Amino acid sequence: MIPEIETKSAVEIKTFQEAKLKIALKYLSENSPFYKRHFEKHQISVSKIQTLEDLTEIPVTTKDDIQQFNDDFICVSKSKIIDYVTTSGTLGDPVTFALTDADLERLAYNEAISFACAGVTSSDVLQLMTTIDRRFMAGLAYFLGVRKLGAGIIRVGAGIPELQWDSIIKFKPTYLIVVPSFLLKLIKYAEQHDIDLNTSGIKGAICIGESFRNDDFTLNTLGEKITEHWQIDLFSTYASTEMSTAFTECKAQQGGHLHPELIIAELLDDHDQPVKDGEIGELTITTLGIEAMPLLRFKTGDMMKAHNQPCSCGRTTLRLGPIAGRKKQMIKYKGTTLYPPAMQNILNNFNALECFVIEISHNTIGTDEILIRIASNSPSDELLNQIKDHFRAKLRVTPKIEWSDKEVIDALRFPKLSRKPILVIDKRK
Template sequence: MQLFPLIEKSSIQEIKSFQEEKLKDLLKYLENHSPFYQNLFRQNNIDISTIRTLDDLQKIPTTTKNDLQKCNDDFFCIPQSQIVDYSTTSGTLGDPVTFGLSDNDLERLAYNEAISFACAGIQRGDVVQMITTIDKRFMAGLAYFLGLRKMGASVVRMGPGIPELQWDSIFRYKPKYLITVPSFLLKMIDYAEKHKIDYKSSSITGAVCIGESIKNQDFTDNILSQKIKEKWDIQLYSTYASTEMSTAFTECEFQNGGHQHPELIITEILDDDENPVKEGEAGELTITTLGVEALPLLRFKTGDIVKAHYEPCQCGRNTMRLGPVVGRKQQMIKYKGTTLYPPAMNDILNDFNGILCHQIIIQSNEIGLDEIVIKLSTETTNENFINEVRDHFRAKLRVSPKIEMVDFDILSKIVFNPNSRKPINFVDLR
């Protein structure tokens, strides 16, 4: 199979024209098969024949997570008998939403991951260890497996956690790449050092990092990435995806943002008034899926605040690239006149080697204002360390959160909940 789709090397105008033809096909499909979008077109007097360009998309109202939660069944375009897999969103910001996939959707999912992994340098014949959930209605784990199989790589399905077992598998099967939450790499390194495992001479050369950011907005390594690379000389590749879009944005070897796959997704970056942001500005990623059969989405607002980058990449692709997620729109915090997102606070906490585990909690105080409480587990507890953390917050973000020390055994069970696909480092109680 072609793992560098030719459309990605085409000119910007060719990519736009290609996507506009795909958009027309999608609109016809939705008008014929989607109860939700049939109703949306009717209520807003939308004649789909007038939607000819990507700019014309702005004539159509956006779709939100709330729409999916309220009208989940109306989004399905095929009968239940044609659904071969059920997945759900993680429910980070509300009730999970059910997504069904047809045979063709699974094939699309495999294609997406195959070209995404190829983007990061994985090749046919490479052994890849998946340190990620593949069950519990988790779409991504299944997608990784299908994509690796499609591209001809070998898969070691380890699942999350248990460093001892991960190292046993690494030395037994000699994988070249890992797919993992990056913070878990620090746990693996810590385990290896405590148990005299020569991890630096292992077969691992790179890791595709999911669920957490490893880059700053200028594509330099963030603190988490620096900490890993200081200990272990491996390549780290960012990837960004969601269940809703069944599409991944993965870095190439030049690591300047995740590449868009034009045959799979149309992207818009919108401001609070749903107008396109100016180039270089951050806005909410809004996506239109292409080639999805069971539950396609049109102008779906993901809730993620991102910056897009449009200059051609050194790898030869001319596709748009997404920078690291600035934050989740619904997780924005207004604290004493300062606007904050959890990733900025995570970066500050990752600055400290003495912190074993942390959780950021946002709650409303008695007068309705946002209040930040940070729970920490540390190697040694003393007032000086707490003041140092607080001072670092003041210097970097101009805020001084409340800090609570919690025993590691208690906090680690909350943060690394076995029922969660990612570490629960942020809790919004507002």
């Protein structure tokens, strides 16, 4: 189930996207209160935007714009809105996104071709381990996509290893949709209750929310810890509410594939210009085919690399590598530039750690400070020194690390109304 456009030449894909872009620009200029003002303020004539390169003529849209003018992004009457979702608010206050019936159908199509990209077929059964309520787009998208693909789905929701294993044993799913670190809890539960992981029938996991790959697509510490116990395929999928689109790995597991009919992707530098091939840039997206809240040159805040070589799966589309980090969470620490995922990867090396949280703040002279709170059943100076040595070896710096009670850390990681664990708390203004 590979859409035909995803196997065309780079020139054909570009021509196809430029035709879609013209339709999107015309729609925005006629229906979006925000973009009508945007075009007028910056004296943009949308008819002159003919190529993907011309996009640089249009100033970018930011999360601040959506937070400040949320309702002005809606392009349809309230009577056409079928569903409301909110972002998770990882980098600020949550914003609301409205979806029409056509948008929900697009969401289903996106997830169906994304699951198919990872090798899921209509004969598979998937166990959903994320919430489908709390105005969460991802859980709804997964359900709609599995349904459109014709596969089966078991809606268990987040957490509770006992219930997850009860469903796995009872209903025999073949794939899990899961935050990868939760797989470690499933492994631990299985070991404690004499469940044979590798006869469970699980072929693979569609993983969200956390990176389990290094920059070269090899497994990082988290990925290695999962697969050394459970011989399943791990597929990374990257998406956001703002995009209503997913970049999912295929069987080659060399980055998440772009769907050219759904989204235009740019990687930009600090001056909002495209980065050179192979360089890390901020993913900036233009949505295609969205009715209620389409976005133009929206900066996601996520830093990553693009890969343009054709893939062994037959797709010729751009692929996105693992997220290096979020731009707003970039840390300048003792002359070194850091992103939280690099620190998380180091901490995941230590099985003795039960949990951790990373706090970023400014000190009295305005420079960045890092405090990592860690919890363990067996805290010791020796373990703490091993962790510090690992930081020095891998990142050349050692942040402040201190022991905390697990209950204290869990209270920080699971704030009220949060739909997913918070591993980074940024207190900088």
